[in-house]
Amino acid sequence: MSKFSLNINGVSHPLDIPDDMPLLWALRDKLDLVGTRYGCGIGVCGSCTVLVNGAPVQSCRIKAAALQGKEITTIEGLSPDGTHPVQRAWHDEDVPQCGYCQAGQVLTAAALLERNADPDDAAIDGAMAGVLCRCGTYPRIRKAIKLAARYRADESAAGAKS
Amino acid sequence: MKRATNRTSPGFGPGMNRRSFLQVSLLASGALLIGVGRCVESTASDSGDQTWAPNLYVRIGPDGQVTIVSKNPEAGQGVKTAFPMVVAECLDVDWRDVRVEQAPLDDRYGRQVVGGSRGTPDGWDDLRIAGAGARHLLIAAAAARWGVPTGECSTASGSVIHESSGQSATYASLLEAAAGLPAPAVSELRLKSRPEEFTLLGRFVPGVDNPRILTGQPLFGCDVRLEGMLYAVFEKCPAFGGKVRSANVEAIRKLPGVTHAFVVEGTTNLAGLMPGVAIVADSWWQANEARKQLKVDWAATHADSSADYERQAEILRTQPGATLRADGDVESALAAARQVVEASYYYPFVAHANLEPQNCTALLHESGRLELWAPSQNPKGGRQLIAETLGIPEDRIHVNLARIGGGFGRRLVNDFMVEAAWIAREVRRPVQLQWTREDDLGHDFYRPAAWHHFRAGIGADGRMSAFDHHFVTFGRDGRPVSGADLSPGHYPAGLVPNFRLRQSLIETHVPTGPWRSPGHSAYCWAYQSFFDEVALAAGRDPLEFRLDLLSRSYGEPPLDLARTAGTLRVAAEKAGWGRSLPAGRGLGLAFHFDHGGFVSHVAEVVADGRQVRVEKVWSGIDIGPVINLSGARNQVEGCVVDALSTAQLEITFAEGAAQQGNFDSYGLLRIPQAPEVECHFIQSDHPPSGLGEPPIAPATPAIANAIFAATGTRIRALPFRRSGISV
Numbered sequence: 001m002s003k004f005s006l007n008i009n010g011v012s013h014p015l016d017i018p019d020d021m022p023l024l025w026a027l028r029d030k031l032d033l034v035g036t037r038y039g040c041g042i043g044v045c046g047s048c049t050v051l052v053n054g055a056p057v058q059s060c061r062i063k064a065a066a067l068q069g070k071e072i073t074t075i076e077g078l079s080p081d082g083t084h085p086v087q088r089a090w091h092d093e094d095v096p097q098c099g100y101c102q103a104g105q106v107l108t109a110a111a112l113l114e115r116n117a118d119p120d121d122a123a124i125d126g127a128m129a130g131v132l133c134r135c136g137t138y139p140r141i142r143k144a145i146k147l148a149a150r151y152r153a154d155e156s157a158a159g160a161k162s
Numbered sequence: 163m164k165r166a167t168n169r170t171s172p173g174f175g176p177g178m179n180r181r182s183f184l185q186v187s188l189l190a191s192g193a194l195l196i197g198v199g200r201c202v203e204s205t206a207s208d209s210g211d212q213t214w215a216p217n218l219y220v221r222i223g224p225d226g227q228v229t230i231v232s233k234n235p236e237a238g239q240g241v242k243t244a245f246p247m248v249v250a251e252c253l254d255v256d257w258r259d260v261r262v263e264q265a266p267l268d269d270r271y272g273r274q275v276v277g278g279s280r281g282t283p284d285g286w287d288d289l290r291i292a293g294a295g296a297r298h299l300l301i302a303a304a305a306a307r308w309g310v311p312t313g314e315c316s317t318a319s320g321s322v323i324h325e326s327s328g329q330s331a332t333y334a335s336l337l338e339a340a341a342g343l344p345a346p347a348v349s350e351l352r353l354k355s356r357p358e359e360f361t362l363l364g365r366f367v368p369g370v371d372n373p374r375i376l377t378g379q380p381l382f383g384c385d386v387r388l389e390g391m392l393y394a395v396f397e398k399c400p401a402f403g404g405k406v407r408s409a410n411v412e413a414i415r416k417l418p419g420v421t422h423a424f425v426v427e428g429t430t431n432l433a434g435l436m437p438g439v440a441i442v443a444d445s446w447w448q449a450n451e452a453r454k455q456l457k458v459d460w461a462a463t464h465a466d467s468s469a470d471y472e473r474q475a476e477i478l479r480t481q482p483g484a485t486l487r488a489d490g491d492v493e494s495a496l497a498a499a500r501q502v503v504e505a506s507y508y509y510p511f512v513a514h515a516n517l518e519p520q521n522c523t524a525l526l527h528e529s530g531r532l533e534l535w536a537p538s539q540n541p542k543g544g545r546q547l548i549a550e551t552l553g554i555p556e557d558r559i560h561v562n563l564a565r566i567g568g569g570f571g572r573r574l575v576n577d578f579m580v581e582a583a584w585i586a587r588e589v590r591r592p593v594q595l596q597w598t599r600e601d602d603l604g605h606d607f608y609r610p611a612a613w614h615h616f617r618a619g620i621g622a623d624g625r626m627s628a629f630d631h632h633f634v635t636f637g638r639d640g641r642p643v644s645g646a647d648l649s650p651g652h653y654p655a656g657l658v659p660n661f662r663l664r665q666s667l668i669e670t671h672v673p674t675g676p677w678r679s680p681g682h683s684a685y686c687w688a689y690q691s692f693f694d695e696v697a698l699a700a701g702r703d704p705l706e707f708r709l710d711l712l713s714r715s716y717g718e719p720p721l722d723l724a725r726t727a728g729t730l731r732v733a734a735e736k737a738g739w740g741r742s743l744p745a746g747r748g749l750g751l752a753f754h755f756d757h758g759g760f761v762s763h764v765a766e767v768v769a770d771g772r773q774v775r776v777e778k779v780w781s782g783i784d785i786g787p788v789i790n791l792s793g794a795r796n797q798v799e800g801c802v803v804d805a806l807s808t809a810q811l812e813i814t815f816a817e818g819a820a821q822q823g824n825f826d827s828y829g830l831l832r833i834p835q836a837p838e839v840e841c842h843f844i845q846s847d848h849p850p851s852g853l854g855e856p857p858i859a860p861a862t863p864a865i866a867n868a869i870f871a872a873t874g875t876r877i878r879a880l881p882f883r884r885s886g887i888s889v
Contacts, residue, residue, distance in 0.1 A: 024447075035379065039519070039825075074378065082377045090376050091373065098516075100517045134570075135568060135796075136803025
C-alpha cells in the first residue's frame with residue numbers, strides 16, 4: 001500500500017491504495033469517479049481513456065502511483081458545466097446511443113483538437129481508432145469532431161474580439 | 163405479417179387495443195396524474211373482479227413539468243427521448259417540458275422487456291392516448307371555467323386558448339379542475355397518426371440523457387455505489403456447465419483486500435446460476451488480482467468443439483433431414499429447370515460483446531428483502547430466476563433498472579443477476595458483481611452458427627421455378643436451441659412455386675440466445691447472397707430480379723411485397739444503381755423484413771485486390787412514421803456498422819470452451835472501417851414499428867454482394883477472412 005495524492009480535474013485527491021492499482025480502479029472504486037469506464041482491461045477498447053497532461057491514456061493500463069505530479073483530466077472535469085466544444089458538438093450531433101464508450105470518445109476527440117484544430121477524416125480516423133463503439137456511432141463521431149472544430153474556432157474568434 | 167399489411171384509419175391503429183382506458187386523479191402535490199391501462203381479470207378467477215393494470219402514467223405538475231413514468235429501461239435504442247416526444251406532440255407542450263422517470267420492476271406494469279423492437283409499437287397508442295386524453299380534459303376544464311364550448315378552444319405550448327375572447331390559461335392552472343372531470347373514453351379522442359399532422363415528431367432531437375452521458379454522471383449498472391459496498395468477481399468453468407471439484411479458497415481469502423472467497427455449487431441451468439467460485443474484496447481490482455491466484459479443479463461435462471461441429475455438419479448435409487415445408491414438387495421442378503444453381507453458405511457463432519460487461523449490484527436488507535440494481539433487458543425474468551434459485555419470494559425482491567450499456571439481446575438472460583444475488587446473500591453486505599471482458603465473451607449466449615445448402619431451378623422465363631433449402635443448425639433434445647430456428651414461412655417460401663425446407667440438427671452444449679434481430683441477422687445474408695448468384699446465373703440484374711421476385715406470390719405472401727419493393731426502389735435510386743463504375747468498385751443490394759420494419763440497403767465497395775473498403779451505404783426504410791429522426795438514423799447507422807463488424811468476427815470452441823477472450827481476438831470494427839450511411843425513410847402512415855433490429859439483417863448481404871461486384875469473390879463463408887477478404 002502507498003499513500004499519495006493525485007491531481008485530478010484540478011483537485012488534489014489523497015489516496016491510500018495498493019502500489020500497483022491501475023488508475024481506472026482508483027478512480028472508480030476509491031474516488032467514486034465512475035464516468036471513466038471499464039471495457040477490456042488490456043488497453044484495446046479505449047472506454048477508460050483519461051487525459052494525462054493533455055494526452056489520451058488508457059487508465060486500465062497505467063498505475064495510479066506513477067501519475068503523481070501529473071495533471072489528470074477525466075470526463076467529469078473536461079469542463080465545469082458540460083460546455084466544452086466537443087461536449088456541445090456531441091450533443092448537437094446526438095452521437096451517443098448506449099453511451100458507455102462516450103467518455104473515452106469525447107476525451108480522445110478533445111485531445112485531437114488541441115493538436116489539430118481542423119482535422120480531416122483521415123486525421124480523425126487515425127486519432128480515434130483506439131476507442132471502440134459497440135453501437136456503431138462512428139459516422140456521427142466524424143461529423144461531431146468537425147462541428148466541434150467549428151465551435152472551437154468560433155470561440156477563439158470571439159475571444160480574440162473581446 | 164398481416165399486421166404489416168393493414169392500413170391505418172385516422173385516429174385508430176389496427177392493433178389498437180380499444181380496451182385501453184384512462185384513469186385520472188389529483189395527487190397531494192397538486193399534480194394531475196393520467197394513467198393509461200386496461201382492466202384485467204383478477205387472479206381469483208371466480209370473483210369476477212377486475213384489476214386496473216396501468217401501462218404507463220403521465221404526471222403534469224403544478225410547475226408545468228410533464229413526467230412519463232416509463233416501464234422499460236433505456237439500452238441506447240432511444241425510447242427515453244422518443245416517448246416524451248409522442249406525449250408532447252399529443253398534449254401540445256414543449257417537448258423540453260416532458261421527461262421520463264424510470265419505473266422500477268413492478269408487476270402492475272405487465273411486460274417490462276427491452277427486446278423485439280417493440281418499445282415504439284407497444285407504446286405508440288398509450289402515449290398518444292395519455293397526451294390526447296390529458297389535453298382533452300384540460301380543454302374541458304378551461305371551457306367550463308370560461309363558459310364557452312370546448313370546440314372553440316385550442317391549445318399551444320402548454321396553454322388552453324379561447325381566441326375570440328382572448329382568454330388563455332396555462333395547463334398548470336387547470337389541473338385541479340381537470341381532475342374533477344370524468345375521464346374521456348378513448349374512443350372520443352382523436353389521435354394524430356399521419357406524418358403530415360405532426361409538428362414535433364419526425365424532427366431531429368438529441369437524446370435527453372446526453373448531458374449526463376457527456377459529463378460522466380453515474381448512469382449504468384456498474385456506476386452504482388452504495389455505502390459499505392464490496393466488489394465481486396465470479397469464476398466459472400471455461401467449459402460451459404462444468405462443476406467445481408475443489409478450489410484453493412482458503413489461500414485466496416488471505417490475499418490483500420479479499421474479504422470473502424467461496425465455492426458456489428450452482429445449478430445445471432445454463433441460463434441460471436452456474437457452478438463457480440466467488441471472490442469478494444474492498445475494490446474490484448483486488449478481487450480480480452486475487453482471482454489470478456485461484457486454482458480450481460473443474461469437472462467438465464462435455465468437450466464441444468468447432469472442429470467436431472464441422473465434421474458433423476459435413477455428414478448431415480448428405481442426409482435428408484426433417485422436412486419442415488414442401489410446396490409443389492421441388493425435385494421435378496429442378497429436373498425440368500433450364501438451369502440449376504447450387505451453393506452452400508456458412509456463418510459462425512458470434513458474441514454480443516456489449517461494451518458494458520455484465521454486472522449487477524445486490525443488497526440483502528436485514529428485513530430479508532433483496533434489492534438489486536440491474537442492467538437487464540428482462541428484469542422480471544431475472545427476479546423469477548432469483549426467486550427459484552435462492553428461495554426468496556418474488557414479492558421480497560425489488561429490482562431497480564439501470565441504463566444498459568448495450569443490450570443486443572444478451573441481457574434478456576439474467577445469469578449475472580442471480581450470481582450477484584447469491585453472492586450478496588452470502589456476504590450480507592452490498593456487493594457489486596462485475597464480470598471481466600473475458601467472462602463476458604467466454605460466457606455469452608451466442609448467436610448460433612449454421613450451414614445453408616441451397617439449390618435453385620431457373621425456368622425458361624428466367625424466374626426461380628424451384629427453391630430447395632437444407633438448413634443445418636444446432637439443437638438439444640431434438641429441437642433447435644434458442645436463436646437457431648428458422649420459420650418455415652420465411653421467404654422465398656411463397657415467392658417460388660416449388661419450395662422445400664429441410665432441417666438437420668447438431669447436438670450442442672453451448673449456451674445460445676437471441677442476438678439482435680435473432681436469426682434474421684444471420685440467415686438473411688445467406689438468402690440474399692444466393693439470390694444474387696441466381697440472378698447473375700440467369701443473366702438478370704440483381705435489382706430487377708428481386709423486384710420481379712416480389713411481384714407475385716404463391717398463396718399467402720411471406721411479407722408485404724409492395725412495402726418491401728418500395729424500400730428496394732428507394733435505396734437503389736438514391737445509390738444510383740446501374741451507374742457505370744471503374745474496375746475495383748462495386749454496388750450490392752439486399753432487402754429484408756423483420757420485427758415490423760422493411761429495410762433495403764445498397765452498399766458501395768472499393769477493392770484493392772482482396773482488401774476492400776465499404777465506402778457508403780444507402781438505406782431505404784419503411785417503419786411507418788419516424789418519431790425521432792435522430793434516433794431512427796442512429797439505429798440504421800448503428801446496424802450497418804454492427805453488420806460490417808460482425809461479418810468479420812467469430813467465436814470458436816475447443817474443449818467445451820470459447821477460444822476468444824477479449825477484443826484483441828474478437829476485434830470489433832473501428833472508426834477507420836466505418837462507412838458513411840445515408841438514410842431515406844418512406845414516411846408511410848402505417849403504425850410505427852421499432853428500428854433497433856430491422857436494418858441489420860440486409861446490411862451484411864448488401865455489403866457481401868458489393869464485394870462480389872468489386873472483386874469477383876463470392877463470400878459463402880463468414881467471417882469475411884474465411885473467404886479471403888479483409889476490410
